[in-house]
Amino acid sequence: MHVPRPGPGQAPVDDLDLVERLRRHDADAYRLLYARHARYLAGVVFRLLGSDQELEDVLQESFVDAVEGIDTLEQAARLRPWLVTIAVRKVNRVLLARRRRKKLATGFALVAPRSQHATQEMSVDELRRALDALDPELRVPWVLGRIEQLELSEIARACSVSIATAKRRIAAAEQCIRRWFDAR
Amino acid sequence: MLDDLIESFRRRMEPRWDPLRERRIRLGVERGLEQRTVLRNARRRTLAVAIPLSLSVAALAVAYVVGVNSGNRTAPKGQDPARTVAAATNQPAAKQTATAAVEESRVMADGSRLELSRSAKIDVRNESPKRVELAQSEGRVHYQVTHVPGRTFVVAARGVQVQVKGTVFVVDIESGKVSVSVEEGRVRVAASSGEVELGAGDELSTPVDQEMPADTAGEAAPAAAGPTARPRAPRSEAASSPSASALLERADAERRSGDLAAAAATLRELLGRYPGDRRAALASFTLGKVERARDRAAEAAKAFQTSFSLAPDGSVAEDALAEEAVAWAAANNPAAARAAAELYTRRFPVGTHAGRMQRILE
Numbered sequence: 001m002h003v004p005r006p007g008p009g010q011a012p013v014d015d016l017d018l019v020e021r022l023r024r025h026d027a028d029a030y031r032l033l034y035a036r037h038a039r040y041l042a043g044v045v046f047r048l049l050g051s052d053q054e055l056e057d058v059l060q061e062s063f064v065d066a067v068e069g070i071d072t073l074e075q076a077a078r079l080r081p082w083l084v085t086i087a088v089r090k091v092n093r094v095l096l097a098r099r100r101r102k103k104l105a106t107g108f109a110l111v112a113p114r115s116q117h118a119t120q121e122m123s124v125d126e127l128r129r130a131l132d133a134l135d136p137e138l139r140v141p142w143v144l145g146r147i148e149q150l151e152l153s154e155i156a157r158a159c160s161v162s163i164a165t166a167k168r169r170i171a172a173a174e175q176c177i178r179r180w181f182d183a184r
Numbered sequence: 185m186l187d188d189l190i191e192s193f194r195r196r197m198e199p200r201w202d203p204l205r206e207r208r209i210r211l212g213v214e215r216g217l218e219q220r221t222v223l224r225n226a227r228r229r230t231l232a233v234a235i236p237l238s239l240s241v242a243a244l245a246v247a248y249v250v251g252v253n254s255g256n257r258t259a260p261k262g263q264d265p266a267r268t269v270a271a272a273t274n275q276p277a278a279k280q281t282a283t284a285a286v287e288e289s290r291v292m293a294d295g296s297r298l299e300l301s302r303s304a305k306i307d308v309r310n311e312s313p314k315r316v317e318l319a320q321s322e323g324r325v326h327y328q329v330t331h332v333p334g335r336t337f338v339v340a341a342r343g344v345q346v347q348v349k350g351t352v353f354v355v356d357i358e359s360g361k362v363s364v365s366v367e368e369g370r371v372r373v374a375a376s377s378g379e380v381e382l383g384a385g386d387e388l389s390t391p392v393d394q395e396m397p398a399d400t401a402g403e404a405a406p407a408a409a410g411p412t413a414r415p416r417a418p419r420s421e422a423a424s425s426p427s428a429s430a431l432l433e434r435a436d437a438e439r440r441s442g443d444l445a446a447a448a449a450t451l452r453e454l455l456g457r458y459p460g461d462r463r464a465a466l467a468s469f470t471l472g473k474v475e476r477a478r479d480r481a482a483e484a485a486k487a488f489q490t491s492f493s494l495a496p497d498g499s500v501a502e503d504a505l506a507e508e509a510v511a512w513a514a515a516n517n518p519a520a521a522r523a524a525a526e527l528y529t530r531r532f533p534v535g536t537h538a539g540r541m542q543r544i545l546e
Contacts, residue, residue: 038206039201043197052200061440064216064217096388097442
């Protein structure tokens with residue numbers, strides 16, 4: 001079931017209070033942080049990873065880092081996008097490690113479609129396969145932009161690149177994905 | 185057409201999210217926070233001892249070097265030349281050779297901070313306003329480099345060149361490979377196989393380039409074997425017997441850095457040292473996940489089995505039993521998979537994994 005997700009700029013106003021409580025090391029604050037944002041973050045991480053594997057590890061580590069590093073959050077109102085940034089960095093590691101394990105070629109164009117059925121209908125699974133073949137540095141901004149519909153500035157921040165680079169990578173990813181489907 | 189597909193993807197790609205999972209992850213967060221608190225306290229205690237000790241060692245080293253320089257002494261026999269402790273000398277920085285015998289932090293003149301593992305060896309090859317060049321030949325070093333406009337900061341690690349501006353990254357040389365992981369900013373990594381730029385969260389491992397010894401401690405070696413050689417300081421008892429919390433923390437860090445073999449070894453060490461610890465079942469469960477990620481299904485199954493045996497009523501018992509069944513199936517051991525799945529359905533007839541277990545039994 002699809003659960004509507006508020007955008008990153010639409011975090012609840014009382015996140016300000018939550019951040020203050022976290023900074024005061026309020027014992028219950030992290031539970032509130034988790035209760036309020038875990039479901040949203042799980043969805044983002046799941047779609048970035050493309051699978052359930054390692055989802056729990058990424059979420060756990062992201063929340064631990066967030067609680068530990070709450071003092072580095074500059075704008076309390078941007079709590080949710082900040083959480084996304086933390087999670088994206090961890091997802092990047094997972095995707096890179098996964099890519100190394102599979103010994104995939106670095107260029108998307110070098111990876112042939114796996115399915116032998118050229119007439120197979122376009123499907124969500126096919127898009128997942130296309131994303132799996134995509135380099136993480138293209139995959140992550142594309143998912144954040146096209147799937148999660150984050151603003152370009154948020155994507156750039158989450159990926160630690162300039163807005164121009166984020167835009168360029170999304171466009172490159174889009175081109176690769178279209179090429180993938182054209183080859184079907 | 186792609187837009188329609190994206191909409192479908194957005195609608196259908198939702199993770200399984202139930203109270204059990206929500207609770208399990210929350211408990212993991214609590215455990216992570218607890219571990220970091222324990223580790224922080226332990227670091228504070230260590231620093232309280234280490235700082236006066238380091239000052240004493242440095243003072244002795246300076247005194248010795250001064251004596252060597254004036255008297256041209258040679259190292260006494262029996263001392264291990266590889267166990268050199270860096271000393272502040274009057275030589276130019278480029279000539280200083282440092283071999284870390286114990287874990288230590290160093291702050292360079294520009295404020296850049298280096299944290300060296302016990303086995304780390306670093307040679308400062310050049311330190312000028314325009315260029316800093318370090319050669320790392322062994323071990324793990326965490327670099328926090330201060331950004332200086334117009335200055336180039338380079339780490340050469342066994343044939344791999346890491347060029348940075350202002351950033352935080354780790355270079356780890358172990359088991360014939362050089363690993364670079366970036367925490368903040370960007371670095372450019374060049375090896376004989378090519379160049380790549382890494383951003384925050386990126387990691388790269390590449391084999392040690394045996395053809396490029398010039399970047400290693402090639403120049404450092406004679407100095408290490410020379411007159412400033414010192415025996416390594418004896419390790420403290422605490423260092424040789426890390427606590428269960430410290431081992432868990434170390435294993436987590438190793439997992440995060442992608443060094444799964446090291447994480448597995450650390451978790452096994454924990455289980456060997458502290459089999460009765462309340463976290464042993466969780467450690468064994470984590471070991472199962474690590475082994476699974478290493479494509480070692482049989483080892484994963486054994487670890488999940490141990491986890492369940494250690495705490496059959498614990499918080500991860502249900503998952504451990506289910507994962508054991510799945511891992512045995514992946515290890516082509518259908519009998520063991522079936523046995524674990526049967527046990528699961530008896531213990532947890534309406535459990536989260538009942539469907540998966542049923543498929544194994546069919």
